[in-house]
Amino acid sequence: MKNKQTLFNKLTNPKYIMVYATIGIFLIIYAFGAFVYGDKGFTTVRTFVNLFIDNAYFGISAVGMTMVLITGGIDLSVGAVASLTGMFIAYGTSVLGLHPLTCIFAALVMGVSLGLLMGWVIHYLNVPAFITTLTGMFFARGVCSLISRESIDIHHPFFDALASWKIYLMRYADGHWVRIKPIAFINFNVLLFLVMIAIGTFILQKTRFGRNIYAIGGNEQSASLMGLPVGRTKVLVYGFNGLCSVLAGISYALYVKSGWNLSLQGGELEVITCAVIGGTLLTGGVGYMIGTLFGVLLKSIIPALITFNGNLLSWWGKIATGLLLLLFICIQRFVVTTSGKRK
Amino acid sequence: MPEKNILEMKDITMQFPGVKALDGVNFSLREGEIHSLLGENGAGKSTLIKCLTGVNHMDSGKIFLDGKEIAPANPGEAIECGISTVFQEVNLCPNLSVAENIFVGRQPMKHGQIDWREINKRASELMSRFHLDIDVTRPLSYYSTAIQQMTSIARAVDIKAKILILDEPTSSLDENEVQLLFNVMRELKAGGMGIIFITHFLDQIYAVSDRMTILRNGHLIGTYNIDELTKFELVTKMVGKDMDVIFNLKRADVAPDSNIMLNAEHIGDGRINDISVTLKKGELIGFAGLLGSGRTETAEMLFGASKIATGEIFLDGEKINLNRPFDAIKVRIAFCPEDRKRDGIIGDLSIRENIMLAVQSRKGFMKPMTRQEQTDLANKYIKLLGIATPDCEKKAGELSGGNQQKVILARWMAAQPKVLILDEPTRGIDIGAKAEIQRLMLEMCGEGVSVIFISSELDEIIRCSNRIVIMRDRAKVAEVDGSSCTQQDILKIIAEGAA
Numbered sequence: 001m002k003n004k005q006t007l008f009n010k011l012t013n014p015k016y017i018m019v020y021a022t023i024g025i026f027l028i029i030y031a032f033g034a035f036v037y038g039d040k041g042f043t044t045v046r047t048f049v050n051l052f053i054d055n056a057y058f059g060i061s062a063v064g065m066t067m068v069l070i071t072g073g074i075d076l077s078v079g080a081v082a083s084l085t086g087m088f089i090a091y092g093t094s095v096l097g098l099h100p101l102t103c104i105f106a107a108l109v110m111g112v113s114l115g116l117l118m119g120w121v122i123h124y125l126n127v128p129a130f131i132t133t134l135t136g137m138f139f140a141r142g143v144c145s146l147i148s149r150e151s152i153d154i155h156h157p158f159f160d161a162l163a164s165w166k167i168y169l170m171r172y173a174d175g176h177w178v179r180i181k182p183i184a185f186i187n188f189n190v191l192l193f194l195v196m197i198a199i200g201t202f203i204l205q206k207t208r209f210g211r212n213i214y215a216i217g218g219n220e221q222s223a224s225l226m227g228l229p230v231g232r233t234k235v236l237v238y239g240f241n242g243l244c245s246v247l248a249g250i251s252y253a254l255y256v257k258s259g260w261n262l263s264l265q266g267g268e269l270e271v272i273t274c275a276v277i278g279g280t281l282l283t284g285g286v287g288y289m290i291g292t293l294f295g296v297l298l299k300s301i302i303p304a305l306i307t308f309n310g311n312l313l314s315w316w317g318k319i320a321t322g323l324l325l326l327l328f329i330c331i332q333r334f335v336v337t338t339s340g341k342r343k
Numbered sequence: 344m345p346e347k348n349i350l351e352m353k354d355i356t357m358q359f360p361g362v363k364a365l366d367g368v369n370f371s372l373r374e375g376e377i378h379s380l381l382g383e384n385g386a387g388k389s390t391l392i393k394c395l396t397g398v399n400h401m402d403s404g405k406i407f408l409d410g411k412e413i414a415p416a417n418p419g420e421a422i423e424c425g426i427s428t429v430f431q432e433v434n435l436c437p438n439l440s441v442a443e444n445i446f447v448g449r450q451p452m453k454h455g456q457i458d459w460r461e462i463n464k465r466a467s468e469l470m471s472r473f474h475l476d477i478d479v480t481r482p483l484s485y486y487s488t489a490i491q492q493m494t495s496i497a498r499a500v501d502i503k504a505k506i507l508i509l510d511e512p513t514s515s516l517d518e519n520e521v522q523l524l525f526n527v528m529r530e531l532k533a534g535g536m537g538i539i540f541i542t543h544f545l546d547q548i549y550a551v552s553d554r555m556t557i558l559r560n561g562h563l564i565g566t567y568n569i570d571e572l573t574k575f576e577l578v579t580k581m582v583g584k585d586m587d588v589i590f591n592l593k594r595a596d597v598a599p600d601s602n603i604m605l606n607a608e609h610i611g612d613g614r615i616n617d618i619s620v621t622l623k624k625g626e627l628i629g630f631a632g633l634l635g636s637g638r639t640e641t642a643e644m645l646f647g648a649s650k651i652a653t654g655e656i657f658l659d660g661e662k663i664n665l666n667r668p669f670d671a672i673k674v675r676i677a678f679c680p681e682d683r684k685r686d687g688i689i690g691d692l693s694i695r696e697n698i699m700l701a702v703q704s705r706k707g708f709m710k711p712m713t714r715q716e717q718t719d720l721a722n723k724y725i726k727l728l729g730i731a732t733p734d735c736e737k738k739a740g741e742l743s744g745g746n747q748q749k750v751i752l753a754r755w756m757a758a759q760p761k762v763l764i765l766d767e768p769t770r771g772i773d774i775g776a777k778a779e780i781q782r783l784m785l786e787m788c789g790e791g792v793s794v795i796f797i798s799s800e801l802d803e804i805i806r807c808s809n810r811i812v813i814m815r816d817r818a819k820v821a822e823v824d825g826s827s828c829t830q831q832d833i834l835k836i837i838a839e840g841a842a
Contacts, residue, residue, distance in 0.1 A: 010480065013480060013481060013482075014481065014482060014485060015438075015440075015481075015482050202456075205457070206456040206457050207456070207457065208447075208448065208450055208452075208457065211439075211443065211447055211450065211457065212447070212448070214436070214438060214439055215436045215439060215447050215448075217436075217438065218435075218436030218437055218438035218439055219434070219435070219436050219437065221434070222434040222435055222436055223436060224417070224418060225398070225418050225428070225430060225434045226418070226422075226434070226435070226436075226447060226448055226498070227417075227418045227419035227420075227421070227422040227423075227448055228419070228447065228448045229419065285436070285437075285438035286438055
């Protein structure tokens with residue numbers, strides 16, 4: 001028990017075990033892919049960037065979900081809220097002729113209010129988060145179906161511009177910048193995902209609000225006895241998650257350019273999966289944004305591997321994801337039981 | 344020192360459903376004093392503290408801090424007023440680092456961000472004041488309970504409170520750590536802080552306090568200077584009865600020819616090996632020894648909670664196989680575990696449900712008891728054991744520690760056991776309730792139940808036991824007669840092994 005805070009000491013701090021596990025397993029799978037499908041282009045920047053592009057909307061939602069899970073809660077409404085956001089934009093622009101930004105604004109008001117309301121019910125009426133957010137899910141899905149039961153395409157110059165906006169990755173050669181080959185780019189979704197991860201990290205690590213989230217997840221009663229604003233924090237966390245769901249919905253709409261009342265069914269579970277394989281404890285108190293980032297990558301690298309294989313049915317991806325989740329839950333159990341007993 | 348009151352609580356009354364927890368209690372705290380708050384469990388100490396810290400809300404009464412009236416609505420407001428509390432059970436977040444537990448909610452900020460460097464630096468300094476040279480960036484759960492307790496004290500101290508409340512802070516500390524804590528308390532007192540100190544250890548009260556206030560059943564008994572009362576007078580005031588009556592317990596009478604009820608021969612489960620114990624009908628044997636000496640492990644083997652690998656167990660002359668607790672319950676062996684919150688009481692169930700559990704389990708769940716039978720059973724034992732509750736439907740988790748223990752006893756008494764194993768049944772409960780539990784144990788012996796009584800407190804073991812099994816380093820080292828041995832004898836055997 002030395003009081004030296006060396007770099008080694010910092011890095012071996014047991015609280016990082018889960019994050020290391022996530023990053024480690026991602027690297028192993030990536031190395032496997034590189035070894036087997038390296039000749040087919042698995043190691044290219046483009047493949048790597050596509051992991052982000054194809055899953056940015058899950059990642060954006062996972063930022064808010066990570067916070068909810070750290071408080072020891074859960075939010076099952078995120079998929080439905082994202083779907084409703086897409087419907088707002090689609091119906092608003094294509095049927096009502098509104099500007100997409102107006103629709104987005106309406107979706108934000110709806111998503112954040114629903115989140116705050118659910119947080120309020122969970123804390124002040126003491127209703128389990130599972131039930132409360134299940135209700136929220138049915139509500140959002142129902143409203144979505146009320147608006148339209150058919151898929152609506154989104155056509156609007158502003159929206160199209162935003163969807164096709166991209167930054168090409170460049171390299172410096174022969175005195176000027178050229179696009180790398182094969183061509184790889186970052187779009188608005190990826191940018192939004194990375195920005196949200198950065199914001200999430202800042203909130204969790206650098207603000208009192210963020211630390212209160214961890215304290216509540218560690219022991220809610222203690223947090224309250226320590227004089228922390230438990231109620232306010234929980235309500236705001238669900239509100240923030242509502243915001244993330246709406247942003248994820250925008251991102252998904254940009255990705256598919258349509259709104260449909262049955263889109264993203266079960267999406268909430270995919271989002272929870274991302275957070276959990278990213279090292280967030282379902283029992284609360286532990287989790288990092290960087291873990292969630294790698295959780296999203298880890299979840300999206302499996303379908304990528306299956307695509308590269310070409311012979312496997314895509315359902316193998318579900319099975320692999322399930323196994324991965326199981327593995328992480330086992331690791332979590334192990335970490336929780338061993339660290340609890342250490343003296 | 345000028346005798347200025349920093350805190351005055353006047354006519355505090357607080358009603359819980361069915362029970363008046365506080366009835367017109369007055370309390371005052373001077374600047375720079377250590378004031379002990381005493382009383383049995385359920386006397387109202389914790390409730391008084393909870394009113395002061397905003398956890399509970401009193402029905403009537405006034406609180407003045409520095410002459411100004413305050414009414415904290417939640418713990419946060421109390422802390423802002425300068426009232427800081429270390430609660431009985433460690434109330435920190437195990438997932439946060441030691442440093443963060445000290446500063447969470449009031450982290451130093453720099454450029455709009457939490458200044459982690461400053462937090463860790465100041466936490467290190469604080470902990471080294473307690474002579475703890477530890478890595479404060481590790482999670483709290485990484486450290487022992489004693490260090491966790493010190494962390495919560497460090498948090499309370501750093502808040503720079505006017506009033507520090509220590510609710511049983513010493514129960515998990517060893518002698519050196521207690522002294523360390525006392526030094527810190529004296530330092531803080533010299534700095535003008537008023538300290539309210541709650542403990543069950545009488546010696547500690549006399550070691551550090553200036554004054555003491557005694558509560559009983561929600562009433563104020565009085566406030567005294569420390570040299571005004573002897574320990575004996577103090578306990579009498581706390582209990583409200585004459586101590587002699589309480590401690591005038593008689594050991595169980597065991598006829599020399601009464602048959603052997605339980606016989607364990609050379610049993611072992613890998614953790615512990617080769618233990619032999621015999622227990623006669625109606626006999627009480629005590630298991631003495633330090634924590635970790637193998638007392639609990641032996642009890643678990645006799646109850647089937649840990650399967651024996653070697654040896655044999657006989658009940659009433661017949662060999663029995665105990666693979667799981669259910670087997671033991673079937674042959675009427677009962678076990679009250681050490682940690683009643685974790686292993687014994689089911690807090691969310693009512694007293695009635697808690698009491699009927701073992702009976703129902705033995706009868707089998709296919710033959711449910713009627714509601715009326717359950718209620719009758721529960722009421723019978725509530726009356727018999729004197730469980731303080733308005734009715735049998737109150738949640739067991741809302742009872743005081745002593746009453747919870749009685750509910751567990753009732754559960755097993757109702758199951759009419761042949762052998763009853765009690766692991767530390769009196770820990771953490773007050774003197775009055777302790778005596779009550781001991782009396783009940785002995786009464787059960789009188790009815791022919793054989794009892795195994797595990798306790799860390801030698802005086803109660805000696806007072807109750809016919810024979811005492813002494814354990815040391817996971818082995819039985821001696822067996823002595825309860826009526827003829829002294830504490831010194833036992834301590835010597837625990838310390839040095841069998842003579």
